[in-house]
Amino acid sequence: DAMVIQNPRYQVTQFGKPVTLSCSQTLNHNVMYWYQQKSSQAPKLLFHYYDKDFNNEADTPDNFQSRRPNTSFCFLDIRSPGLGDAAMYLCATSNGSSYNEQFFGPGTRLTVL
Amino acid sequence: GQNIDQPTEMTATEGAIVQINCTYQTSGFNGLFWYQQHAGEAPTFLSYNVLDGLEEKGRFSSFLSRSKGYSYLLLKELQMKDSASYLCAVRDSNYQLIWGAGTKLIIKP
Numbered sequence: 020d021a022m023v024i025q026n027p028r029y030q031v032t033q034f035g036k037p038v039t040l041s042c043s044q045t046l047n048h049n050v051m052y053w054y055q056q057k058s059s060q061a062p063k064l065l066f067h068y069y070d071k072d073f074n075n076e077a078d079t080p081d082n083f084q085s086r087r088p089n090t091s092f093c094f095l096d097i098r099s100p101g102l103g104d105a106a107m108y109l110c111a112t113s114n115g116s117s118y119n120e121q122f123f124g125p126g127t128r129l130t131v132l
Numbered sequence: 133g134q135n136i137d138q139p140t141e142m143t144a145t146e147g148a149i150v151q152i153n154c155t156y157q158t159s160g161f162n163g164l165f166w167y168q169q170h171a172g173e174a175p176t177f178l179s180y181n182v183l184d185g186l187e188e189k190g191r192f193s194s195f196l197s198r199s200k201g202y203s204y205l206l207l208k209e210l211q212m213k214d215s216a217s218y219l220c221a222v223r224d225s226n227y228q229l230i231w232g233a234g235t236k237l238i239i240k241p
Contacts, residue, residue: 059140059217059233059234059236060233061136061219061231061232061233061234062175062219062231063231064228064229107172109174109175119180120165120177120180121177121229122177123174123175123176124174125173125174126172126173126174128172
C-alpha cells in the first residue's frame with residue numbers, strides 16, 4: 020500500500036541534544052510538509068518542499084532545519100531542542116500538480132528531558 | 133489575520149447525529165477540508181468542499197457556504213469509534229492550508 024512512513028514513532032532526547040526525525044513516502048508525491056502539533060492545537064506548518072524547492076514559514080525558528088535528499092525522503096533536524104519543542108511532528112505529502120488533500124504519516128512524538 | 137473557528141469540544145450519544153461547525157476568515161479561498169484525528173494519531177482526510185452545497189460520503193456529510201465563510205461536518209449514526217478530533221482546514225489564495233484547532237467529539241453509549 021502506498022503510504023507515508025515516519026521513524027521513529029517516539030523519540031526522547033535531552034535538552035540541547037540534536038535530533039533528526041525521518042519521513043519517507045511511496046506515493047511519489049512531489050510536495051512534502053513538516054508540521055508541529057501540540058496537544059489540542061492546530062498543526063503548525065514548519066516548512067514544505069515543492070520538489071526540491073524549500074519553503075520556510077516565516078515564524079519557523081532557525082533551530083529547525085530540513086533536508087530532502089530525494090523525492091521519497093525528507094528529514095527534520097532540530098539542532099538544539101528545548102522543552103518547548105516537545106510535540107508531535109507530522110510529515111505529510113500531496114500531489115502538487117493539483118494541490119489535493121494532504122496524506123499524513125503516523126507522526127513522531129518528541130519528548131525533551 | 134487568518135482565522136478558523138471551531139467549538140473546542142462536543143458530546144453526543146451513540147446512534148445519534150452531530151453537526152460540527154467551522155467558520156473561517158482567510159486571504160482568499162481555494163477549498164475547505166475536514167480531517168479526523170484520533171488521539172495520538174495522524175489526521176486522516178474526510179472531505180473536501182470547494183463549491184457551495186452539501187457533499188455526502190456515507191455517514192459523513194460536509195456543507196459549505198462561501199458567502200458566509202461557514203462549513204459544517206455532519207456525522208450520522210454515530211459509533212464509538214467516531215470519538216476523535218475533527219479538524220477544519222481552509223486553503224487560502226497562496227494554496228497554504230490554514231488549520232483550525234479541532235473539535236474534540238466525545239461519544240457516549
